Structures are given as structure tokens and as C-alpha cells.
Amino acid sequence: MTTETVTSAKTEARLMTGAQIVIAALKEQGVDVMFGYPGGAVLPIYDELFSAPEIRHVLVRHEQGAGHAAEGYARSTGKAGVALVTSGPGATNMVTPITDAMMDSIPMVVITGQVPTHLIGTDAFQECDTVGITRGCAKHNYLVMDVNDLARTIHEAFLIATTGRPGPVVVDIPKDVQFASGRYIGKAGVSKATYAPQTEPHPVAIEDAAALMRKARKPIFYTGGGVINSGPDATNALRALQKATGFPVTSTLMGLGAFPASHPDWLGMLGMHGSYEANNAMHDCDLMICVGARFDDRVTGRIDAFSPGSRKIHIDIDPSSINKVIRVDVPVIADCARALEALHAAWKGSRSVKPDLKDWKRQIDTWRTRNCFAYEHSDSEIKPQYAVERLYELTKDRDTYISTEVGQHQMWAAQHYHFEQPNRWMTSGGLGTMGYGLPSAVGIQAAHAEALVIDIAGEASVQMVLQELSTAVQHNLPIKVFILNNEWMGMVRQWQELLHGERYSHSYSESLPDFVKLAEAYGAKGIRCEHPGELDAAIQEMIDYNGPVLFDCLVTKDENCLPMIPSGAAHNEMILSAISGDEIDEDGRKLV
Amino acid sequence: MEPPASAYDMSHVDELEERRTLAILVDNEPGVLGRVVGLFSARGYNIESLTVAEVDMKKHMSRITVVTIGTPAMLEQIKAQLLRLVPVASVTDMTKSRRGVERELALMKVAGTGEKRVEALRIAEIFRARVIDTTNESFIFELTGASSKIDEFRNLMKPLGLVEVSRTGVLSIKRGSKAD
Numbered sequence A: 001m002t003t004e005t006v007t008s009a010k011t012e013a014r015l016m017t018g019a020q021i022v023i024a025a026l027k028e029q030g031v032d033v034m035f036g037y038p039g040g041a042v043l044p045i046y047d048e049l050f051s052a053p054e055i056r057h058v059l060v061r062h063e064q065g066a067g068h069a070a071e072g073y074a075r076s077t078g079k080a081g082v083a084l085v086t087s088g089p090g091a092t093n094m095v096t097p098i099t100d101a102m103m104d105s106i107p108m109v110v111i112t113g114q115v116p117t118h119l120i121g122t123d124a125f126q127e128c129d130t131v132g133i134t135r136g137c138a139k140h141n142y143l144v145m146d147v148n149d150l151a152r153t154i155h156e157a158f159l160i161a162t163t164g165r166p167g168p169v170v171v172d173i174p175k176d177v178q179f180a181s182g183r184y185i186g187k188a189g190v191s192k193a194t195y196a197p198q199t200e201p202h203p204v205a206i207e208d209a210a211a212l213m214r215k216a217r218k219p220i221f222y223t224g225g226g227v228i229n230s231g232p233d234a235t236n237a238l239r240a241l242q243k244a245t246g247f248p249v250t251s252t253l254m255g256l257g258a259f260p261a262s263h264p265d266w267l268g269m270l271g272m273h274g275s276y277e278a279n280n281a282m283h284d285c286d287l288m289i290c291v292g293a294r295f296d297d298r299v300t301g302r303i304d305a306f307s308p309g310s311r312k313i314h315i316d317i318d319p320s321s322i323n324k325v326i327r328v329d330v331p332v333i334a335d336c337a338r339a340l341e342a343l344h345a346a347w348k349g350s351r352s353v354k355p356d357l358k359d360w361k362r363q364i365d366t367w368r369t370r371n372c373f374a375y376e377h378s379d380s381e382i383k384p385q386y387a388v389e390r391l392y393e394l395t396k397d398r399d400t401y402i403s404t405e406v407g408q409h410q411m412w413a414a415q416h417y418h419f420e421q422p423n424r425w426m427t428s429g430g431l432g433t434m435g436y437g438l439p440s441a442v443g444i445q446a447a448h449a450e451a452l453v454i455d456i457a458g459e460a461s462v463q464m465v466l467q468e469l470s471t472a473v474q475h476n477l478p479i480k481v482f483i484l485n486n487e488w489m490g491m492v493r494q495w496q497e498l499l500h501g502e503r504y505s506h507s508y509s510e511s512l513p514d515f516v517k518l519a520e521a522y523g524a525k526g527i528r529c530e531h532p533g534e535l536d537a538a539i540q541e542m543i544d545y546n547g548p549v550l551f552d553c554l555v556t557k558d559e560n561c562l563p564m565i566p567s568g569a570a571h572n573e574m575i576l577s578a579i580s581g582d583e584i585d586e587d588g589r590k591l592v
Numbered sequence B: 001m002e003p004p005a006s007a008y009d010m011s012h013v014d015e016l017e018e019r020r021t022l023a024i025l026v027d028n029e030p031g032v033l034g035r036v037v038g039l040f041s042a043r044g045y046n047i048e049s050l051t052v053a054e055v056d057m058k059k060h061m062s063r064i065t066v067v068t069i070g071t072p073a074m075l076e077q078i079k080a081q082l083l084r085l086v087p088v089a090s091v092t093d094m095t096k097s098r099r100g101v102e103r104e105l106a107l108m109k110v111a112g113t114g115e116k117r118v119e120a121l122r123i124a125e126i127f128r129a130r131v132i133d134t135t136n137e138s139f140i141f142e143l144t145g146a147s148s149k150i151d152e153f154r155n156l157m158k159p160l161g162l163v164e165v166s167r168t169g170v171l172s173i174k175r176g177s178k179a180d
Helices: A018-028 A040-049 A063-077 A095-103 A130-134 A147-162 A175-179 A203-215 A225-230 A232-245 A276-284 A336-349 A358-368 A384-395 A408-416 A437-447 A468-474 A490-499 A515-522 A532-544 A586-590 B032-042 B072-084 B114-126 B147-160
Strands: A014-017 A033-036 A056-059 A081-085 A108-114 A140-143 A168-174 A181-184 A219-223 A249-251 A266-269 A287-291 A311-316 A330-333 A400-404 A452-458 A480-485 A525-529 A549-554 B018-027 B049-056 B061-070 B088-093 B100-111 B130-135 B138-145 B162-167 B171-174
Touching: A014 A018, A018 A040, A018 A147, A018 A175, A018 A181, A033 A063, A033 A437, A040 A081, A040 A108, A040 A168, A040 A175, A056 A437, A056 A468, A063 A081, A063 A095, A063 A108, A063 A437, A063 A468, A095 A108, A095 A130, A095 A168, A108 A147, A108 A175, A130 A140, A130 A168, A140 A147, A147 A168, A147 A181, A168 A175, A203 A287, A203 A311, A203 A330, A203 A336, A219 A232, A219 A276, A225 A232, A225 A336, A232 A336, A249 A276, A266 A276, A266 A408, A276 A358, A287 A336, A311 A336, A384 A408, A384 A452, A384 A480, A384 A532, A400 A408, A400 A437, A408 A452, A408 A480, A408 A490, A437 A452, A437 A468, A437 A480, A468 A515, A480 A532, A515 A525, A515 A549, A525 A532, A532 A549, B018 B032, B018 B072, B018 B171, B032 B061, B032 B072, B061 B072, B072 B088, B100 B147, B114 B138, B114 B147, B138 B147, B147 B162
Parallel strands: A033 A056, A033 A081, A081 A108, A108 A168, A140 A168, A219 A249, A219 A287, A249 A266, A287 A311, A311 A330, A400 A452, A452 A480, A480 A549, A525 A549
Antiparallel strands: A014 A181, B018 B061, B018 B088, B049 B061, B100 B138, B100 B162, B100 B171, B130 B138
């Protein structure tokens, strides 16, 4: 190891056990909540946790829940989420959340127990090659073989997880290292020589970008999760720069909330289930300013027809995001906040006339009149879109945080729930993990005790993690799980309808549980609603209940999520309603 | 000003593939080679050859030399993805500047008697290969040079009783007085 450490008088070496070092390092890092599940290989750490009341430990029911809870905590606070699990199955159960956090750039530190050093490699009980397994799905990982490396390693893990492009870091600690006696060092001075993310933008890049912005007639901001990861400074800088320029703004699924949805220049989310105006503006623009987004295939649609007439500026802290999928004209490698502030300064400093955007805004208004999220109302059935709309109306004036599972309900939530602030929307974007939302809500509620935390769920996704309702009950976390129950794996059903000749292969869930009784069995409250006329009262009852609620909202069974860019199509080939399978060609069918 | 660099479909690239030698300087910590090799396989990049050894005992830095093949865009991605790995300190393209010098070392066992044996020894002299072991019916040759020279020597030895080949893979360094 080459990391240099400076030991100041304040953090002078003290002898402790490895387990004590873990707790001391977590305290020094400001960890107030962690999520975990004990087991043989982490018992020494749990023993120390027993007498560490400063750290609230939320006991989950499955290690995957601990990981997603840590993600929810992280995304709603901007701090690193922390999970603690045992070796073997504890570690392998964490692989999904680690991958999820990697894909969505969520800062997370995962501490795993490992069998004692002398048993490593012998196929010992509950042994697995944790660092080998998580090498490809974590930002970085460590196996700590010497107790004297432990404190520095944990501090380094926090540094790497929270700086640059954030991500999950795994620290694997053998049981004998937890018992061994070693010296503690503080976080001051801990650095990693080979790790130095570039945060300040290059002045030439900023000047080039500002020059393009001044000449633009049809500009658009395309913002992503990076703006939220960068913190409040980036959100403020984006809003200030938008105010100065008047450019319209769209965002990825991960970026919702960085720009207020109530703003007249807000176009809504873009991409496969994004708005008609956002996608058409992306296609027709002459300047695209991508801020902390990565041209995901769900965003670009058909790549060789992606925004063919535009110049592109790409602001990203990760150089590997530049030119990975879409070639750009001006790359700006920097922290979003720093780059946006520099762009704003360059914009203010320029004497040239600001672009006239009247024609462009008029065009956008024409697209808006298509009212792309409209749906057919019903007096007899609850339309899923209506359910999200009512939920929004009844909760928007409260201190509300929303998480979701993955599927149709997730897209309806993104379309019909509107966000004014960052860190209020927690969803699994890159990996698309069904079962993310409920444990994520547990993590959010643990961080924001007084807030209203709602998991907008599907009945299929939520059953992957329902056991975490028990966690919510045990820890007095009054989360609300709002299930849009259509009895189908809705998005799978929709694709089978459109792409596979209406052959609904294994996408219908027979014998669903009675969610109300299930909630009661866990000691939570169950509410069922099946009539649009009773929906508001039922939602109000959910909000008013001081405790976890499982809300079974029975919605139209075969509603499709629209609008939609079919696979293999371009942004301007969006389908607004009543799709037949014919819109999707052979190449498109092969895409996911 | 050039036309916009937009609408670039990586699945239909017509750009020609190039062979590049990359020198990757890394912290010599456990698993670092696994990270580098894992990245190549996970993202579908090619590895033509690979060598690795510690080059700075004090700072525990290792140098990994990878020969890879890809389009210019892919090679840029490989470099950026490598730099994303926490223990990677630098990635230098040793071919791009054409100031790079490449060498490879090979050991080859050739078995035969009579005229073939004499011919093998004669060719070895031409290639300045050293004999490092001999029996009545075999030689082991040690040969250093560019990979193409070693390929050529191997081809010539094939009909003369080539039994076994062991190669180090490519090593590279830049000409001139400065370190890269």
C-alpha cells in the first residue's frame, strides 16, 4: 500500500481491536445510521455496536434490504450510506445493491465480514471471494489483512465512495482482524495517491461551451443524476444559469428534482417514456448541454438518429462517460457545480447579444399542446395514472420523499409525480432493480424521521422485498407503500403485447396475497381501494396513519405506459397512444 | 468549423482497428491485475499480450504492458475506463507517438538430429538467439526482439523440430531522456 498518512497530534495512534477501530472510524466519518444483518464473521463488530448508541443500527430482514436502504439514505441525504453484513451469503446478497449503486453512482460503504485469514481459500463455512465477486460491480474494494491498515482503509473507502463520481466501496474484514489489536488513525491526511478526480473545469472548455451557447437558437439543457450527486451547489448553479439564459430543461429519470417541475421552461423527463416535448426538443435542438448524464440507451433511442443536427456539450466528472456512446463537440470534465458556475460567469461576462429563443419556445409550446401524458379517465376503475396524480395532489405540500420499484408504476410516477427539489426522488435507474423501493424507503425514513416517505410500488416488484415491512415496523419507520396493483408484471405484459404477439408468457401473478391481511400480519396497516371515488379518502387515511401502511390500490389491469419511443426508434418517432406491434421493426425487437 | 460530431452509432463503426501497446502504471496491491484484466473481459476489449512486474519497490508500483486491438474510439474508452480504476496511476500509449520501443523475449525448444539440427543452429546464429541448454537431440534457444522477429524465428523452426514455445509478451519503453 502506498497511501501516505499524516498522523496529527489530535489523531495520535491508539491501540484498539479491529472491531473498535471500525466503530471509531464510522463515528469519525459522521455515520449516524447504518443498515445491517449480523452473522458469524461480523460478530466482533456487532459486539462493539452494542455499546455504541451514537450509531443507530437498522436491522433488516435480508441483506439486499440493507443495501437498498443504504442507497435510499444516501440519495436522500447526500451522505454515504453504510451497510454491515456477514461473510458468504451476507456478502453475495449485497451484490445487487452494490451493482445498483454503481450504475446510479450512489455513495455507499459496505462492510462485510470474512472468515479468519488463515481459513481464506479453504472453502471455509460461509466463505466466499467477496473482493473477487464485487470487483466488477463496486467502485473499489478492499480485503484488509492487517489490523493496522484497517482505520486508513475505512477512511479511504469513504473518500472514494463520496468523491469524484460517487459509488459503492466494499471493505472485507476477516474475523481475526476484527479481534486483533492495532492502532487507530484519524481521517485527516488520508488520501490515495492514484486517486484524484478532476473537479475544476478547463477554462478553454468553458470558453468553447459559452461560445456555442451564445450562438444557439434551439438550445436545451439535458441534465442527469450527476447534478443531484454533486449537491445543492450544482442544483443552485443549474437554476441560476437557466435563469440567465432562458434555455429549456429536460432531465433523465435520475435527475428529476434538480430543476423545478413547476417552471415554465421545464419540459419533463426525456427518453423511452419521457414527454413528447422533451424528446422532440432533443431531436430538433441545435445545441445540447448535457450535465451529469450519460446518454443511456433508454434516453437516446436509436443512436444513429439521435439529435442529428445539434452540437453537444457534455459536462461530466467521469472522463469515461465522454464519447462513450455519443460523440460530443465540447467535453467539460469537472464537477457539475463548478462547471455550471464557470459557464454562468462566462455567460455573464460576454457582451454579445443573447440568443432570441422566441421561435424555439413557440415550437416547444406546439409540442406541449399534444398533452402527451393524457389518458382516458374512468368512473368505474382507478387508472394508475390517476392514482399517482391524486397521490401527488394530496402530498405535494408536505415534506415528501418518493421511492419506486421498477416497471410501469415507476414510469407513471416519473410522469405524474412532480418534483421541485433534489434528493426527493429515489429510484433504480441504471440497473432497474425490482425490489429497490421498499427498503429504499426504510433508509429514507431512517434519515428523515418526520417526513412522509412513500414507495410507489407494483405488486410484483414489492413482493421481492416484502419482508422489509417487518423492518419498518420494528424500527418505527412509518413508510407508506402505495401499490399500483394490476396483477400483472405490467411492463413485461406491455412488451409481450407489443413485441411478442400478445403471448403473455408467465407475466401474470396467480394467487396474489391479500395485501391488507399481509400488512396486518406484519403489524402494519393495510388499506385497499378499488373505486376512483374513494381514492382521495383512502390516500388521506394512509397519510394520517402514524405507522407503516401497505396500500393496495387496485388499478386497470391492462393499461399501457405511454407515450413510448419503441425500441430501435428515434426521438421524433414517439408513439402517443394505441400502439400496435407494427411500429417496431425487427432490429428493434432484438433490443432490450 | 467542422460539422457537429453528433449521431455516432458505435455498432456500425467503419473505423479501422489499430494495434496499440499501453503501459499501465498501478499500485502493486493485491488483486490489481485482476481489476485490469477483469475490465478488459467485462467490456469486451481484446488482450493480445500482457506482462506485469513491480518496477518501483519503494513505492510499490507495477507496470502492466497490454497489447490491445480496437478502433480509435474504443481505444480512447479503454484508456478512460482503466483510469477509472482506483489503483491505476497512469496509462500511456506507447505506440501512438511512434517513439515507443518494443521488445519481447522467447524461449524455444527445438528437437532434431542431423541436417535439421545443424540448420536450426545456423538460423539461430543469424537471429542472434542464444543456446541456453543442449542435449544430443535438442536445443533451447533464447531470443529477444520485436514480436515480428520472434514470430519469424518460430516459423523457421517449425519444420526443424519445434517442440515448445514460451514468450514473455511485449515490453515497451519510450526513446529519449525522459520518463513517460
